[in-house]
Amino acid sequence: MSGSAEASRWRFLITPRWLAWHALVILIVVGMGWLGYWQLRRAEAGNALSWAYTFEWPLFAIFTVVFWAKTVRDEIHPPAPVSWQEEAGLPAGARQRGGAGEADGEDDGDLIAYNAYLARLAKEVRGHGRWHGLG
Amino acid sequence: MAGGTASGNGHGPDERTKEVRRVRLNVTLYRLMAYVTGVVLIVLCVLAIMQAFVNDEAAVSVVGQIHGGLYIVYLLVAFSLCRRLRLPPGPTVVVLLAGTIPVMTFIVERWVSHRYIEPALAGGTAAPNPPVPERRS
Numbered sequence: 427m428s429g430s431a432e433a434s435r436w437r438f439l440i441t442p443r444w445l446a447w448h449a450l451v452i453l454i455v456v457g458m459g460w461l462g463y464w465q466l467r468r469a470e471a472g473n474a475l476s477w478a479y480t481f482e483w484p485l486f487a488i489f490t491v492v493f494w495a496k497t498v499r500d501e502i503h504p505p506a507p508v509s510w511q512e513e514a515g516l517p518a519g520a521r522q523r524g525g526a527g528e529a530d531g532e533d534d535g536d537l538i539a540y541n542a543y544l545a546r547l548a549k550e551v552r553g554h555g556r557w558h559g560l561g
Numbered sequence: 562m563a564g565g566t567a568s569g570n571g572h573g574p575d576e577r578t579k580e581v582r583r584v585r586l587n588v589t590l591y592r593l594m595a596y597v598t599g600v601v602l603i604v605l606c607v608l609a610i611m612q613a614f615v616n617d618e619a620a621v622s623v624v625g626q627i628h629g630g631l632y633i634v635y636l637l638v639a640f641s642l643c644r645r646l647r648l649p650p651g652p653t654v655v656v657l658l659a660g661t662i663p664v665m666t667f668i669v670e671r672w673v674s675h676r677y678i679e680p681a682l683a684g685g686t687a688a689p690n691p692p693v694p695e696r697r698s
Binding site for chain 1 (some may be wrong): 613622625626631633636637640649650653657675676679680681683685
């Protein structure tokens with residue numbers, strides 16, 4: 427019921443792609459923690475510059491965790507559709523974000539690439555008008 | 562997660578213009594930070610190379626700390642922009658790491674502008690009957 431619905435919303439977190447991301451996050455955090463500890467030892471040995479990095483590495487580790495948490499949260503609770511896309515009058519399907527479907531991501535990629543292509547076309551045309559005496 | 566999305570599902574035109582303004586501000590901040598962080602990183606690299614010939618650690622350590630501080634701000638601004646533009650995790654990581662590789666911020670900034678920022682902000686001016694896109698192989 428509501429419990430299983432809740433569970434299925436979180437299920438994307440155990441797909442291979444997301445497991446790889448989790449592993450990367452853990453690796454980065456452990457690595458940064460180790461680098462911070464290494465700098466702490468250097469700072470204690472008398473390297474003044476290392477004091478800055480002693481605090482910077484753990485800060486980056488915290489950033490990594492926060493960014494990861496926000497990404498997961500965005501995936502579970504997709505934010506409201508981007509407003510300018512509504513203004514552009516895109517078809518509803520173009521801006522709907524599913525939970526975590528990989529196909530969604532690819533659709534978005536195609537859509538973004540297509541939009542970029544349109545923007546490029548518009549830019550090229552804008553420049554040409556003047557050359558042909560149309561501007 | 563407490564807080565939820567601040568913008569919620571507010572679709573009012575007021576909310577829209579606010580969001581567009583926020584994105585524009587974020588884009589401006591991102592470009593500024595990408596440029597400044599990139600320039601400082603290049604300066605840092607030049608100094609580090611010079612250090613091999615002239616033994617003077619002071620300049621490198623000062624510029625190194627400046628870059629460290631700027632990179633923290635760059636991370637916050639860039640991640641915020643990546644979220645607003647709904648970048649997938651992969652490209653987001655590329656954007657964030659760009660601040661640590663010399664010259665990379667400039668390249669990535671151009672790529673993000675072409676691929677994500679321009680399409681997003683040009684959304685309102687897209688052609689009503691766009692041509693069929695080329696298939697990319």
